[in-house]
Amino acid sequence: MTHAVAQPWILGLTGGIGSGKSAAAQVFVDLGVHLVDADQAARWVVEPGRPALAAIAGHFGEGVLQADGTLDRAALRELIFKDPAQRVWLEALLHPLIREEIAAYLAKAQSPYAILVSPLLLETTQHAMVKRVLVIDVPEAIQIQRTVARDGSNEEQVRAILKAQATREQRLSRADDVIVNDRDPAWLKSEVERLHHFYLTLCGGQS
Known part of the structure:
Protein backbone atom coordinates (compact mmCIF):
# COMPACT_ATOMS: atom_id res chain seq x y z
CA MET A 1 0.00 0.00 0.00
CA THR A 2 1.44 3.36 -0.96
CA HIS A 3 1.25 6.15 1.56
CA ALA A 4 0.05 9.54 0.38
CA VAL A 5 2.81 12.10 0.68
CA ALA A 6 1.99 14.50 3.49
CA GLN A 7 1.27 18.05 2.37
CA PRO A 8 4.12 20.35 3.42
CA TRP A 9 3.19 22.54 6.36
CA ILE A 10 3.74 26.26 6.03
CA LEU A 11 6.12 28.35 8.14
CA GLY A 12 5.53 32.10 8.20
CA LEU A 13 8.77 34.12 8.28
CA THR A 14 8.51 37.77 9.23
CA GLY A 15 10.42 40.60 10.87
CA GLY A 16 10.62 44.36 10.74
CA ILE A 17 12.55 46.37 8.16
CA GLY A 18 16.32 45.80 8.42
CA SER A 19 15.89 42.70 10.60
CA GLY A 20 17.60 40.37 8.12
CA LYS A 21 14.49 38.51 6.90
CA SER A 22 15.93 38.18 3.41
CA ALA A 23 19.28 36.87 4.67
CA ALA A 24 17.52 34.26 6.83
CA ALA A 25 15.21 33.33 3.95
CA GLN A 26 18.23 32.76 1.68
CA VAL A 27 19.73 30.28 4.17
CA PHE A 28 16.47 28.28 4.14
CA VAL A 29 16.51 28.30 0.31
CA ASP A 30 20.11 27.06 0.33
CA LEU A 31 18.94 24.21 2.58
CA GLY A 32 16.40 23.20 -0.08
CA VAL A 33 13.26 24.65 1.49
CA HIS A 34 10.56 25.87 -0.90
CA LEU A 35 9.98 29.57 -0.31
CA VAL A 36 7.41 32.10 -1.49
CA ASP A 37 7.93 35.83 -1.00
CA ALA A 38 4.70 37.82 -0.48
CA SER A 111 10.07 20.05 0.64
CA PRO A 112 8.68 18.71 3.99
CA TYR A 113 7.71 22.25 4.91
CA ALA A 114 7.50 25.47 2.91
CA ILE A 115 8.00 29.10 3.87
CA LEU A 116 5.95 32.22 3.29
CA VAL A 117 8.15 35.29 3.78
CA SER A 118 6.10 38.42 4.40
CA PRO A 119 6.89 41.73 6.09
CA LEU A 120 3.13 42.10 6.73
CA LEU A 121 2.41 38.51 7.76
CA LEU A 122 0.77 39.55 11.02
CA GLU A 123 -0.78 42.81 9.74
CA THR A 124 -2.81 41.08 6.98
CA THR A 125 -4.84 37.86 6.76
CA GLN A 126 -1.74 36.07 5.42
CA HIS A 127 -1.02 34.68 8.91
CA ALA A 128 -4.10 32.43 8.49
CA MET A 129 -2.13 30.49 5.83
CA VAL A 130 0.70 29.45 8.15
CA LYS A 131 0.98 26.83 10.90
CA ARG A 132 3.93 28.36 12.70
CA VAL A 133 5.56 31.80 12.88
CA LEU A 134 9.30 32.53 12.93
CA VAL A 135 10.21 36.13 13.76
CA ILE A 136 13.63 37.55 12.91
CA ASP A 137 14.01 40.10 15.67
CA VAL A 138 16.53 42.87 16.07
CA PRO A 139 16.87 45.90 18.37
CA GLU A 140 15.40 49.06 16.81
CA ALA A 141 18.75 50.91 16.79
CA ILE A 142 20.23 48.14 14.59
CA GLN A 143 17.15 48.17 12.30
CA ILE A 144 17.61 51.89 11.70
CA GLN A 145 21.38 51.63 11.22
CA ARG A 146 21.10 48.72 8.72
CA THR A 147 18.27 50.25 6.72
CA VAL A 148 19.95 53.66 6.42
CA ALA A 149 23.15 51.93 5.24
CA ARG A 150 21.29 49.66 2.78
CA ASP A 151 18.76 52.06 1.24
CA GLY A 152 20.50 55.37 1.72
CA SER A 153 17.31 56.58 3.42
CA ASN A 154 17.40 58.85 6.43
CA GLU A 155 16.56 57.96 9.99
CA GLU A 156 13.23 59.83 9.89
CA GLN A 157 12.01 57.80 6.87
CA VAL A 158 13.00 54.55 8.56
CA ARG A 159 11.16 55.51 11.75
CA ALA A 160 8.02 56.25 9.69
CA ILE A 161 8.21 52.74 8.15
CA LEU A 162 8.71 51.21 11.60
CA LYS A 163 5.54 52.96 12.81
CA ALA A 164 3.53 51.43 9.94
CA GLN A 165 4.68 47.88 10.76
CA ALA A 166 3.66 45.82 13.77
CA THR A 167 5.71 46.67 16.86
CA ARG A 168 8.43 44.31 18.08
CA GLU A 169 6.25 43.43 21.06
CA GLN A 170 3.25 42.56 18.85
CA ARG A 171 5.40 40.40 16.58
CA LEU A 172 7.16 38.61 19.42
CA SER A 173 3.89 37.90 21.23
CA ARG A 174 2.73 35.89 18.19
CA ALA A 175 6.02 34.14 17.41
CA ASP A 176 6.51 30.40 17.85
CA ASP A 177 10.23 30.80 17.19
CA VAL A 178 12.52 33.82 17.37
CA ILE A 179 16.03 34.48 16.05
CA VAL A 180 17.61 37.64 17.46
CA ASN A 181 19.74 38.66 14.50
CA ASP A 182 22.17 41.05 16.19
CA ARG A 183 25.39 39.16 15.41
CA ASP A 184 27.20 38.21 12.20
CA PRO A 185 25.91 36.32 9.13
CA ALA A 186 27.69 33.08 10.15
CA TRP A 187 25.76 33.06 13.42
CA LEU A 188 22.46 33.71 11.61
CA LYS A 189 23.24 30.78 9.28
CA SER A 190 23.91 28.42 12.19
CA GLU A 191 20.66 29.50 13.93
CA VAL A 192 18.61 28.91 10.75
CA GLU A 193 20.25 25.50 10.27
CA ARG A 194 19.43 24.57 13.88
CA LEU A 195 15.77 25.53 13.39
CA HIS A 196 15.63 23.77 10.02
CA HIS A 197 16.64 20.46 11.64
CA PHE A 198 14.01 21.01 14.32
CA TYR A 199 11.34 21.80 11.68
CA LEU A 200 12.10 18.56 9.86
CA THR A 201 11.02 16.68 13.01
CA LEU A 202 7.66 18.45 13.23
CA CYS A 203 4.43 17.09 11.90
CA GLY A 204 2.12 19.80 10.58
CA GLY A 205 4.24 22.50 12.20
CA GLN A 206 3.61 21.27 15.74
CA SER A 207 5.90 19.19 17.92
Whole structure:
Protein backbone atom coordinates (compact mmCIF):
# COMPACT_ATOMS: atom_id res chain seq x y z
CA MET A 1 0.00 0.00 0.00
CA THR A 2 1.44 3.36 -0.96
CA HIS A 3 1.25 6.15 1.56
CA ALA A 4 0.05 9.54 0.38
CA VAL A 5 2.81 12.10 0.68
CA ALA A 6 1.99 14.50 3.49
CA GLN A 7 1.27 18.05 2.37
CA PRO A 8 4.12 20.35 3.42
CA TRP A 9 3.19 22.54 6.36
CA ILE A 10 3.74 26.26 6.03
CA LEU A 11 6.12 28.35 8.14
CA GLY A 12 5.53 32.10 8.20
CA LEU A 13 8.77 34.12 8.28
CA THR A 14 8.51 37.77 9.23
CA GLY A 15 10.42 40.60 10.87
CA GLY A 16 10.62 44.36 10.74
CA ILE A 17 12.55 46.37 8.16
CA GLY A 18 16.32 45.80 8.42
CA SER A 19 15.89 42.70 10.60
CA GLY A 20 17.60 40.37 8.12
CA LYS A 21 14.49 38.51 6.90
CA SER A 22 15.93 38.18 3.41
CA ALA A 23 19.28 36.87 4.67
CA ALA A 24 17.52 34.26 6.83
CA ALA A 25 15.21 33.33 3.95
CA GLN A 26 18.23 32.76 1.68
CA VAL A 27 19.73 30.28 4.17
CA PHE A 28 16.47 28.28 4.14
CA VAL A 29 16.51 28.30 0.31
CA ASP A 30 20.11 27.06 0.33
CA LEU A 31 18.94 24.21 2.58
CA GLY A 32 16.40 23.20 -0.08
CA VAL A 33 13.26 24.65 1.49
CA HIS A 34 10.56 25.87 -0.90
CA LEU A 35 9.98 29.57 -0.31
CA VAL A 36 7.41 32.10 -1.49
CA ASP A 37 7.93 35.83 -1.00
CA ALA A 38 4.70 37.82 -0.48
CA ASP A 39 6.35 40.96 -1.91
CA GLN A 40 7.13 39.10 -5.14
CA ALA A 41 3.57 37.73 -5.28
CA ALA A 42 2.31 41.32 -4.93
CA ARG A 43 4.42 42.28 -7.97
CA TRP A 44 3.33 39.25 -10.02
CA VAL A 45 -0.40 39.95 -9.68
CA VAL A 46 -0.08 43.37 -11.35
CA GLU A 47 2.03 42.30 -14.31
CA PRO A 48 0.78 43.26 -17.80
CA GLY A 49 -1.82 40.81 -19.08
CA ARG A 50 -3.06 39.98 -15.57
CA PRO A 51 -6.66 40.95 -14.68
CA ALA A 52 -5.61 43.10 -11.71
CA LEU A 53 -3.67 45.54 -13.89
CA ALA A 54 -6.63 46.02 -16.25
CA ALA A 55 -8.92 46.62 -13.25
CA ILE A 56 -6.51 49.19 -11.76
CA ALA A 57 -6.19 51.05 -15.08
CA GLY A 58 -9.99 50.92 -15.52
CA HIS A 59 -10.54 52.40 -12.07
CA PHE A 60 -7.76 54.99 -11.85
CA GLY A 61 -7.30 55.75 -15.53
CA GLU A 62 -4.38 55.23 -17.91
CA GLY A 63 -2.25 57.64 -15.87
CA VAL A 64 -1.24 54.76 -13.60
CA LEU A 65 0.41 52.95 -16.51
CA GLN A 66 3.89 53.61 -17.85
CA ALA A 67 4.55 53.92 -21.58
CA ASP A 68 5.46 50.21 -21.80
CA GLY A 69 2.13 49.18 -20.24
CA THR A 70 3.52 48.27 -16.82
CA LEU A 71 2.18 49.71 -13.58
CA ASP A 72 3.53 53.11 -12.55
CA ARG A 73 3.84 52.39 -8.83
CA ALA A 74 4.83 55.94 -7.90
CA ALA A 75 1.72 57.38 -9.61
CA LEU A 76 -0.52 54.81 -7.95
CA ARG A 77 1.07 55.39 -4.55
CA GLU A 78 0.43 59.12 -4.94
CA LEU A 79 -3.28 58.52 -5.68
CA ILE A 80 -3.92 56.18 -2.76
CA PHE A 81 -1.85 58.31 -0.41
CA LYS A 82 -4.18 61.26 -1.03
CA ASP A 83 -7.40 59.26 -0.69
CA PRO A 84 -7.73 56.52 1.95
CA ALA A 85 -10.93 55.22 0.28
CA GLN A 86 -8.90 54.43 -2.86
CA ARG A 87 -6.38 52.50 -0.78
CA VAL A 88 -9.26 50.43 0.64
CA TRP A 89 -10.52 49.75 -2.91
CA LEU A 90 -7.05 48.72 -4.08
CA GLU A 91 -6.42 46.43 -1.10
CA ALA A 92 -9.83 44.78 -1.55
CA LEU A 93 -8.86 44.01 -5.17
CA LEU A 94 -5.26 42.92 -4.56
CA HIS A 95 -5.21 41.08 -1.21
CA PRO A 96 -7.35 38.11 -2.35
CA LEU A 97 -5.33 37.86 -5.60
CA ILE A 98 -2.04 37.96 -3.71
CA ARG A 99 -3.32 35.23 -1.37
CA GLU A 100 -4.28 33.06 -4.39
CA GLU A 101 -0.86 33.64 -5.95
CA ILE A 102 0.91 32.71 -2.70
CA ALA A 103 -1.27 29.60 -2.26
CA ALA A 104 -0.58 28.46 -5.84
CA TYR A 105 3.19 28.77 -5.34
CA LEU A 106 3.13 27.12 -1.92
CA ALA A 107 1.17 24.21 -3.42
CA LYS A 108 4.17 23.43 -5.67
CA ALA A 109 6.40 22.72 -2.66
CA GLN A 110 8.30 19.43 -2.68
CA SER A 111 10.07 20.05 0.64
CA PRO A 112 8.68 18.71 3.99
CA TYR A 113 7.71 22.25 4.91
CA ALA A 114 7.50 25.47 2.91
CA ILE A 115 8.00 29.10 3.87
CA LEU A 116 5.95 32.22 3.29
CA VAL A 117 8.15 35.29 3.78
CA SER A 118 6.10 38.42 4.40
CA PRO A 119 6.89 41.73 6.09
CA LEU A 120 3.13 42.10 6.73
CA LEU A 121 2.41 38.51 7.76
CA LEU A 122 0.77 39.55 11.02
CA GLU A 123 -0.78 42.81 9.74
CA THR A 124 -2.81 41.08 6.98
CA THR A 125 -4.84 37.86 6.76
CA GLN A 126 -1.74 36.07 5.42
CA HIS A 127 -1.02 34.68 8.91
CA ALA A 128 -4.10 32.43 8.49
CA MET A 129 -2.13 30.49 5.83
CA VAL A 130 0.70 29.45 8.15
CA LYS A 131 0.98 26.83 10.90
CA ARG A 132 3.93 28.36 12.70
CA VAL A 133 5.56 31.80 12.88
CA LEU A 134 9.30 32.53 12.93
CA VAL A 135 10.21 36.13 13.76
CA ILE A 136 13.63 37.55 12.91
CA ASP A 137 14.01 40.10 15.67
CA VAL A 138 16.53 42.87 16.07
CA PRO A 139 16.87 45.90 18.37
CA GLU A 140 15.40 49.06 16.81
CA ALA A 141 18.75 50.91 16.79
CA ILE A 142 20.23 48.14 14.59
CA GLN A 143 17.15 48.17 12.30
CA ILE A 144 17.61 51.89 11.70
CA GLN A 145 21.38 51.63 11.22
CA ARG A 146 21.10 48.72 8.72
CA THR A 147 18.27 50.25 6.72
CA VAL A 148 19.95 53.66 6.42
CA ALA A 149 23.15 51.93 5.24
CA ARG A 150 21.29 49.66 2.78
CA ASP A 151 18.76 52.06 1.24
CA GLY A 152 20.50 55.37 1.72
CA SER A 153 17.31 56.58 3.42
CA ASN A 154 17.40 58.85 6.43
CA GLU A 155 16.56 57.96 9.99
CA GLU A 156 13.23 59.83 9.89
CA GLN A 157 12.01 57.80 6.87
CA VAL A 158 13.00 54.55 8.56
CA ARG A 159 11.16 55.51 11.75
CA ALA A 160 8.02 56.25 9.69
CA ILE A 161 8.21 52.74 8.15
CA LEU A 162 8.71 51.21 11.60
CA LYS A 163 5.54 52.96 12.81
CA ALA A 164 3.53 51.43 9.94
CA GLN A 165 4.68 47.88 10.76
CA ALA A 166 3.66 45.82 13.77
CA THR A 167 5.71 46.67 16.86
CA ARG A 168 8.43 44.31 18.08
CA GLU A 169 6.25 43.43 21.06
CA GLN A 170 3.25 42.56 18.85
CA ARG A 171 5.40 40.40 16.58
CA LEU A 172 7.16 38.61 19.42
CA SER A 173 3.89 37.90 21.23
CA ARG A 174 2.73 35.89 18.19
CA ALA A 175 6.02 34.14 17.41
CA ASP A 176 6.51 30.40 17.85
CA ASP A 177 10.23 30.80 17.19
CA VAL A 178 12.52 33.82 17.37
CA ILE A 179 16.03 34.48 16.05
CA VAL A 180 17.61 37.64 17.46
CA ASN A 181 19.74 38.66 14.50
CA ASP A 182 22.17 41.05 16.19
CA ARG A 183 25.39 39.16 15.41
CA ASP A 184 27.20 38.21 12.20
CA PRO A 185 25.91 36.32 9.13
CA ALA A 186 27.69 33.08 10.15
CA TRP A 187 25.76 33.06 13.42
CA LEU A 188 22.46 33.71 11.61
CA LYS A 189 23.24 30.78 9.28
CA SER A 190 23.91 28.42 12.19
CA GLU A 191 20.66 29.50 13.93
CA VAL A 192 18.61 28.91 10.75
CA GLU A 193 20.25 25.50 10.27
CA ARG A 194 19.43 24.57 13.88
CA LEU A 195 15.77 25.53 13.39
CA HIS A 196 15.63 23.77 10.02
CA HIS A 197 16.64 20.46 11.64
CA PHE A 198 14.01 21.01 14.32
CA TYR A 199 11.34 21.80 11.68
CA LEU A 200 12.10 18.56 9.86
CA THR A 201 11.02 16.68 13.01
CA LEU A 202 7.66 18.45 13.23
CA CYS A 203 4.43 17.09 11.90
CA GLY A 204 2.12 19.80 10.58
CA GLY A 205 4.24 22.50 12.20
CA GLN A 206 3.61 21.27 15.74
CA SER A 207 5.90 19.19 17.92
